[in-house]
Amino acid sequence: MRPIFLVLIVTCGTLPQRALADAATVSTRGVTAVGGASVYREVCQGCHMPGGRGAVGAGAFPALAGNGRLAAANYPITMVLNGRGGMPWFNGVLSDTQIANVVNYVRTHFSNNYAGTTTPADVAALRGPVPKLEH
C-alpha cells in the first residue's frame, strides 16, 4: 500500500504544467487556417485574447499589443516554435507558413508596427526537432 501511495504523489506532482501544454497542443492539431489573422483567431486568441490584450486570471497571458519584445522577429518565432512555461510549443503542429503568417500578423497589428517580413524559410531555420512528450 505505502509504495503505491508514494508513486501516486510523485506522479501527480509533475502533471499540471505538462497537462496544460498537452491539452493546448492536442486541441490545435490539424489547424487548417493559413492566414495570419485566422491562425491568431483559432490558435492564439484563446490565451492572448482579442486584440492581443493578454489576460491575468488562472494564468498570466502576456499582452502582444504594444509589446516591444516583438521588434526582433526571431523572438516570437522562437516562442511559437518552442513555447515556454504556460505557452505551448507549436513545432510539429503549425507549418512554417502558418507560423510566418501569424508572426507577421502579431508584429503588424495591435498597435505593433515592426519592420521586416518573416518568411517560411526564416521559421524553418529556427525549427529544431519536434519535442517529445515524456509519457
Ligand code: HEC
Ligand atoms: C495555452 C495558452 C497559449 C496559447 C494558445 C498561446 N500562447 Fe503565447 N504565451 C502564453 C503564455 C502563458 C506566455 C508567457 C510564457 C512565459 O513567459 O513563461 C506566452 C508568451 C508568448 C509570447 C512572448 C511574450 C513576451 O512578452 O515575452 C509570444 C510572442 C507569444 N506568446 C505568441 C503567441 C502566438 C503567436 C500564439 C499562437 C500561435 C500563442 N502565443 C499561443 C500562452 C499561450
